[in-house]
Amino acid sequence: MSSSAEEETAPPDLAVGQVLREHRLITAEDITAFADLAGDRGRHHLPDQGRAMAHGLLTASLATKIGGRLNFIARRMGWEFLRPVWTGDTITAEVTVRTLNEVRSGTRVEFDIEILNQDGETVLRGDSSGVIRH
Template structure:
């Protein structure tokens, strides 16, 4: 893959109640805010489930993360649609792999940032 600094990738998904409850079961994170509805009838999406949009993009690139830093800015709820925009900030060719750095910005359906992050890792040649 010919990956270069400045390349941008995007993916979005809508979170459904079933997604949240399955993630709670899978991870064991059964915090009340994830399994009991709020005053508007919504469940709060797990932060790591929200961040998984970025892992989908990384998987498409065959990216192996070495570190990931996330800042969770506002909650995401069942019914919300979140888009992740991944921007490649650095690519350094090494023998047999590329070192890659990226920044990620997650926006909800209202255009508000819900999560930002960075990651460093590799892509094997």
Template sequence: MTTHDRIREGDSKTYTRTFTNEEVQQFAELSNDTGYHHLVADEDGQVVLHGLLTATMPTKLGGDLNYLARTMEFEFPRPAYTGVEITCEATYESVEKQDDCTYLEVSFVCETEDGDVVLRGRSEGAIMG
């Protein structure tokens, strides 16, 4: 059974992680986004995650499938912080299987352990082969 055969409309996958201040520092250096709020910790020792660092969570789930995104849309309703567990859930809204690929429409939402939504969005793309 291939990855294509296991994907069903309405199915979802989750990924949970907690980002560190060191990871935000590394992302700042890589992206050249060195905004103060990403580099200087607050009174709790936390910094704000880059939105696109947070967005690596749904892209990790896509990478597990060898998914090639054609489009991605992001909304960041509130900031996410280091030291806070975040869970991303991706749901396959549409699955269209063809001879050599499977086209997907995916929605995703990332929430903190307290239930605060820090990222929501959608993507369209395909799994080739």
């Protein structure tokens, strides 16, 4: 298939190079709820110990919110955790469409992911691949 044919049959709101964004203020309640869900109660994640560090996967979950809006079914995810995220930080996920290819079950998609804090510092970098079913 030519790349123009792949783009024509891709989900209508997606194009290679497109950047999708989502923002979130990280609260002590977010960290506590994630600790309860995941069972990770390391001291650095406990808000009652002062400023709490968000779990890496809590930070990464902001990118998965974008995937949920697209009905994206991930096959692979890779993360590199670069800086801590603390209570009171506002993070922004920037998910860039790297590739779109039609397959029998839908559209295979690859994303590059970068999550930044309110100071514009990259706190997480990653990528993901999977499919959006038609």
